[in-house]
Amino acid sequence: MNSDATALLEQLVDRLLSPNSEAVTPIERRKAIQYCRRILGSRVGSTIVEDETHLSGTIQKHILAQNPDQSEGQRRAVLFAQLHTKLQHHAALSKPWAILYFLYALSSKPSHNSTGQAPCHPSGPFNHGLWTHTRGLACLDNASPMPPKPASSTSQPSMAITELSTTDQTSLELSQRSSETATNASLVPLSDRLPTSPDIGEPQLIVDLLFTFQGIDGKYIRFDETRQTFQLKDKLPLSAHTAALATQLATLGGYYRQSKAFVDNKRTDATAGHIAQSLCAFLDQELTKHLEFVATLESQHTPKAAACQRPATSATDPPATPAVTNRLWSVEARSQLTLHRLRAWLVTPTKKLQFMAHLAHECQSLHGSTLLNRIHSFATHGDPFIRDFVHQLMLAVSAPFYDILEHWLFNGELLDPHMESFIITYTDVNRGVWGDKYRLNALSIPVIMPSMLAVKIFNIGKSLNFLRFHCQDHAWISEQCRIMRQDVKLQYSDSFALEVSIDRAYRAMGGRLIDVIFTKYRMMDHFEAMKRYLLLGQGDFAQCLMTSLDSELSRPATRVHKYNVTAALESAIRSSNAFYDDPVITNQLGFGLDIKTPSDLGWDAFELRYTFPAPISYFFPPATLRPYSRLFVFLWKLKSVEHQLTTLWRKLTINARTLRGLSSLRREIHHCHGVTGEMIHFVNQLQYFILYEIIEKAWTQFMHRIDKGITDLDILVSAHQHFLLSISSILVSSKHDYIRALKKLFQDILQFKAIAEQLYDYALTEKYTGRPPSAPAAMVTDAAATIGSDGLGSSSDLQSHLDPLHLAKRRMHNQSDALRKRICQLLESLDSSSEPILRHLALRINYNNHYHWNPRARSQSISHRSGKPQSLPRSHSTSSTSTPTASRSSDPSTSGLK
Structure with a gap:
C-alpha cells in the first residue's frame, strides 16, 4: 500500500475513532490501522448481488420508513430518484452501485445513545470491527496476521461476531492474549474450531x-x-x-x-x-x-x-x-x-x-x-x-476408439496396444498376410457401430495395407487417403453420413485392389492354369505327361528319381499346347511325391502342384489349395486307369489278327475284348461326367460371380473356395460310399489288365513256339487250392487244372465277374445317393439297363429319400438273389459286350 493510501486509511480510522479520540492510546490506534489493512488486503468477496435497481428500491423503502410523515417521505424518495438518475448519467463514475451501497451503509449505521452503548449486530461494510472504542478493538489480538484464505474465510466473521457480542470484560481479556497464541490457533483445522456449545x-x-x-x-x-x-x-x-x-x-x-x-x-x-x-x-x-x-x-x-x-441479547446490550x-x-x-x-x-x-x-x-x-x-x-x-x-x-x-480406426483407415496400420478395437493383429510370420495377419473380432464390435460398417472399415484398412506394402501402389494411395480424410469423419454422432462415406471409400479401395490383382498380377490366368493343369482340363498335356512318366511311375515310389520326373514334366510341356503358354504360368508348375506306405507305386504317390506367385500367394496360402491336391490325386488315378486300358486295347487290337487262327483261345480273346471295351466305356462316361457336369459347371458359376462384379477381394477368395468345395464335395468327400466303391473298382480294372496281358502273352507264346507255356508257381499253388476246395483229386483233373491257359481263362472269368459285381455295387450306391447329380451319373452309365442289382435295396433307398414307402419293380431284373450280377449267358466263355 502506497503512502497516499496509508494516509487516507489513517484519516478514516481517526474519523471513526473521533468521538473517543481522547481515550484512544497509540497502541490501540496502530492496531486499528493494521486491522483495516488486513481487511483491505483480504480476498473475501462480497455476498451482496450488484443489482443497482434493487438497491435503489431498497433505499427508497428505507427513506419512506425513516420519515413518519408520509408526504415528506415521498418527497425525499422522489428527490433521491432524481439524484440517482443524474448519478447514472455521470460520465466520471464507473461504479455507481458501489457509491450507492456505501451511502446506504452509512445512513443505516445507528447513532450512539446517551449511555454510549452500541447496538448488538451492526451490519454493512464495517461489521467486522471498529464499532466503538470498547467493542471494535476487542478482537484485534485474535485476528490472524495474514489475509484469510478463501477456504477458511467463512469462519473468521463468525468468530468476530461471537467475540463482539460478549461483555466488555471478556473483550479486555481477549485483547491481552499474546500474538504467539493467536498464530497457533490459526493453524488448527476449521472443523476443530467450531463452537463447542451443546446447541449445534x-x-x-x-x-x-x-x-x-x-x-x-x-x-x-x-x-x-x-x-x-x-x-x-x-x-x-x-x-x-x-x-x-x-x-x-x-x-x-x-x-x-x-x-x-x-x-x-x-x-x-x-x-x-x-x-x-x-x-x-x-x-x-x-x-x-x-x-x-x-x-x-x-x-x-x-x-x-x-x-x-x-x-438473546445480554443484559448489557441495548434492545435492537x-x-x-x-x-x-x-x-x-x-x-x-x-x-x-x-x-x-x-x-x-x-x-x-x-x-x-x-x-x-x-x-x-x-x-x-x-x-x-x-x-x-x-x-x-x-x-x-x-x-x-x-x-x-x-x-x-469414444475418441480413442475412433482414433484407432482413423489410423487404420488412413494409413493401413493398427495402433492398438491395449486391444481395444475389433481388429486383431497377429505377428506370427507363418500366418498368411491377407487372411490370417489381421482378423475381425465380431464380439468386440461396439453397439454404437453397425456390423456391416465395421466389416467395411476392416476391409478398407486391410486393402490399404496390402496395396501399400505388397503392391507398392503409393501414388494412388496418397491421393485416396487425402480424399478420405476430407470425406470421412469418425465421431460419436449420427452414423448415417458416416456409413455413406465409408461405403464410398470401401468401394473405391476394393475396386482398386481387384483391378491391380487382375491386371498387374494376372490372377485370372493363374485360375485358368490351375483348372487346366491340376484338374486335368488340358487333355493333351495330361496324356503327354502320363506317357512320359509311364516307365518311371511304374516303379515303387521309393525308387522314383525326381530328376527323371522333372525331365518328363518339361517334355510334356514342350510336347503339348502348354508350350504356347506364358512362361510365367508354366514356371509355376511343379510336382511332389506323397509316399504313404513303402508298397506304394509311383502312380499312387505322384502329385502335380501349382504355386501362386507373390503377392497372389498371400491370398491363397497352401492350406486353402489342399482341395486341388486331393482332386488331382483322384483325377490322376482315373486318368491312369484310362491310360492302362488304352494300352491294353492297343495291344489287343495289334495282336487280334495274329491270334485269329488260335482256336483254343478264340472265345477268351473275344471275352477279353468285350470286357475291355466295357471298362473303357465306363471310364469315358465317368470322365465326361466329371469334366462337364461337375468341373465345368462349377467353373461357369465361378466366372458368372466374377463377371457380376467383385467389390472386395475377400468375396473373390470366398467365391474361389466355393468353386473348390462344389467339386470336392462330390468327387473326394469321405461321406459318400461310392468313392470307396470307385477306388476298389479302379484296383479291379488294373488287375484285369494284368490278367489280360498275361493271357495274351501265353497265347503269343503258344502261337510262335507251338507248345503251351508252363504255369508259374503261384498259379500252380492257386490251382491246387482250388482243386482241393472243389474235391477233385484225380491226376487227370490236376493236370487239366495246372494247364496255364486253363488257369489264365479261369482267372479272367473270375476277374470279369468281380468287375461287373463292383460296377453294380457302384451303381447301387450312386442310385441311392441324395445328390440328384449322382443319380444322373448312374443313369448315364446304365442307360441301356445292362447292369442289374437288387431292386429291393433301391426301392428302400428311394423311400428313405422321399419320406414314404415306394415300390419300383424292374421288369428286366431276372435275378432273385441279393448278389449283384450282370446280364450275360451262363457260359463265361461265350459272354461278351452286349
Whole structure:
C-alpha cells in the first residue's frame, strides 16, 4: 500500500475513532490501522448481488420508513430518484452501485445513545470491527496476521461476531492474549474450531457439510467405512428433521469419494486402455467442476447467519431497534445458506455424482468395446439430464476408439496396444498376410457401430495395407487417403453420413485392389492354369505327361528319381499346347511325391502342384489349395486307369489278327475284348461326367460371380473356395460310399489288365513256339487250392487244372465277374445317393439297363429319400438273389459286350 493510501486509511480510522479520540492510546490506534489493512488486503468477496435497481428500491423503502410523515417521505424518495438518475448519467463514475451501497451503509449505521452503548449486530461494510472504542478493538489480538484464505474465510466473521457480542470484560481479556497464541490457533483445522456449545446450529452443520462434499471428514460428520457413506456422530443435540436432512445432504460426499477412488485406481493401473483413461479424465474434470461449485457455496456461506437467528441479547446490550432488525434480515439473511437452500442447490450436483459413482462401479472391470457398450446403454435413460450427460461422456470416451480406426483407415496400420478395437493383429510370420495377419473380432464390435460398417472399415484398412506394402501402389494411395480424410469423419454422432462415406471409400479401395490383382498380377490366368493343369482340363498335356512318366511311375515310389520326373514334366510341356503358354504360368508348375506306405507305386504317390506367385500367394496360402491336391490325386488315378486300358486295347487290337487262327483261345480273346471295351466305356462316361457336369459347371458359376462384379477381394477368395468345395464335395468327400466303391473298382480294372496281358502273352507264346507255356508257381499253388476246395483229386483233373491257359481263362472269368459285381455295387450306391447329380451319373452309365442289382435295396433307398414307402419293380431284373450280377449267358466263355 502506497503512502497516499496509508494516509487516507489513517484519516478514516481517526474519523471513526473521533468521538473517543481522547481515550484512544497509540497502541490501540496502530492496531486499528493494521486491522483495516488486513481487511483491505483480504480476498473475501462480497455476498451482496450488484443489482443497482434493487438497491435503489431498497433505499427508497428505507427513506419512506425513516420519515413518519408520509408526504415528506415521498418527497425525499422522489428527490433521491432524481439524484440517482443524474448519478447514472455521470460520465466520471464507473461504479455507481458501489457509491450507492456505501451511502446506504452509512445512513443505516445507528447513532450512539446517551449511555454510549452500541447496538448488538451492526451490519454493512464495517461489521467486522471498529464499532466503538470498547467493542471494535476487542478482537484485534485474535485476528490472524495474514489475509484469510478463501477456504477458511467463512469462519473468521463468525468468530468476530461471537467475540463482539460478549461483555466488555471478556473483550479486555481477549485483547491481552499474546500474538504467539493467536498464530497457533490459526493453524488448527476449521472443523476443530467450531463452537463447542451443546446447541449445534445450521451454520456449523453447513461448514461440516462443505467439508463432506469434498470427501473430507468434519467435526460432526464422519465417513463410515462399513457403510461407505458419511454419517452423523452419535448423540448429537439435533432434531430428527435436521439430522435426516444433514444425512441426506452428506450422501453427496460418499458419491464423490467413490468417483475419486475409481479415477485414482485407473490412473495407476498399467493395464487400463486409452478408453478407460479417457473415462477417468472426463470424470476427473467433472470432479474438478464439483470442487469449484463447493468453493462457490463456501464463499456464499458466512457464519453471520448466527447473527440472523435472533439470539438473546445480554443484559448489557441495548434492545435492537426495528431498523437494525430489518436491515439484518433483508441484507444478511437473504445471502446466507441454510440446509433447505443447500438441498435445493444440490439437486443437480447430487444427481450427477450419483450417476458417476454408479458408472464407476459398473465400469470397474470393463475394457475396450465392452466399456463403450456399458456407457452407451445409459444413452436411452428416461432422465433428459442423464441422457445429455451420457452424450457428452460418450463424445470424450469414444475418441480413442475412433482414433484407432482413423489410423487404420488412413494409413493401413493398427495402433492398438491395449486391444481395444475389433481388429486383431497377429505377428506370427507363418500366418498368411491377407487372411490370417489381421482378423475381425465380431464380439468386440461396439453397439454404437453397425456390423456391416465395421466389416467395411476392416476391409478398407486391410486393402490399404496390402496395396501399400505388397503392391507398392503409393501414388494412388496418397491421393485416396487425402480424399478420405476430407470425406470421412469418425465421431460419436449420427452414423448415417458416416456409413455413406465409408461405403464410398470401401468401394473405391476394393475396386482398386481387384483391378491391380487382375491386371498387374494376372490372377485370372493363374485360375485358368490351375483348372487346366491340376484338374486335368488340358487333355493333351495330361496324356503327354502320363506317357512320359509311364516307365518311371511304374516303379515303387521309393525308387522314383525326381530328376527323371522333372525331365518328363518339361517334355510334356514342350510336347503339348502348354508350350504356347506364358512362361510365367508354366514356371509355376511343379510336382511332389506323397509316399504313404513303402508298397506304394509311383502312380499312387505322384502329385502335380501349382504355386501362386507373390503377392497372389498371400491370398491363397497352401492350406486353402489342399482341395486341388486331393482332386488331382483322384483325377490322376482315373486318368491312369484310362491310360492302362488304352494300352491294353492297343495291344489287343495289334495282336487280334495274329491270334485269329488260335482256336483254343478264340472265345477268351473275344471275352477279353468285350470286357475291355466295357471298362473303357465306363471310364469315358465317368470322365465326361466329371469334366462337364461337375468341373465345368462349377467353373461357369465361378466366372458368372466374377463377371457380376467383385467389390472386395475377400468375396473373390470366398467365391474361389466355393468353386473348390462344389467339386470336392462330390468327387473326394469321405461321406459318400461310392468313392470307396470307385477306388476298389479302379484296383479291379488294373488287375484285369494284368490278367489280360498275361493271357495274351501265353497265347503269343503258344502261337510262335507251338507248345503251351508252363504255369508259374503261384498259379500252380492257386490251382491246387482250388482243386482241393472243389474235391477233385484225380491226376487227370490236376493236370487239366495246372494247364496255364486253363488257369489264365479261369482267372479272367473270375476277374470279369468281380468287375461287373463292383460296377453294380457302384451303381447301387450312386442310385441311392441324395445328390440328384449322382443319380444322373448312374443313369448315364446304365442307360441301356445292362447292369442289374437288387431292386429291393433301391426301392428302400428311394423311400428313405422321399419320406414314404415306394415300390419300383424292374421288369428286366431276372435275378432273385441279393448278389449283384450282370446280364450275360451262363457260359463265361461265350459272354461278351452286349
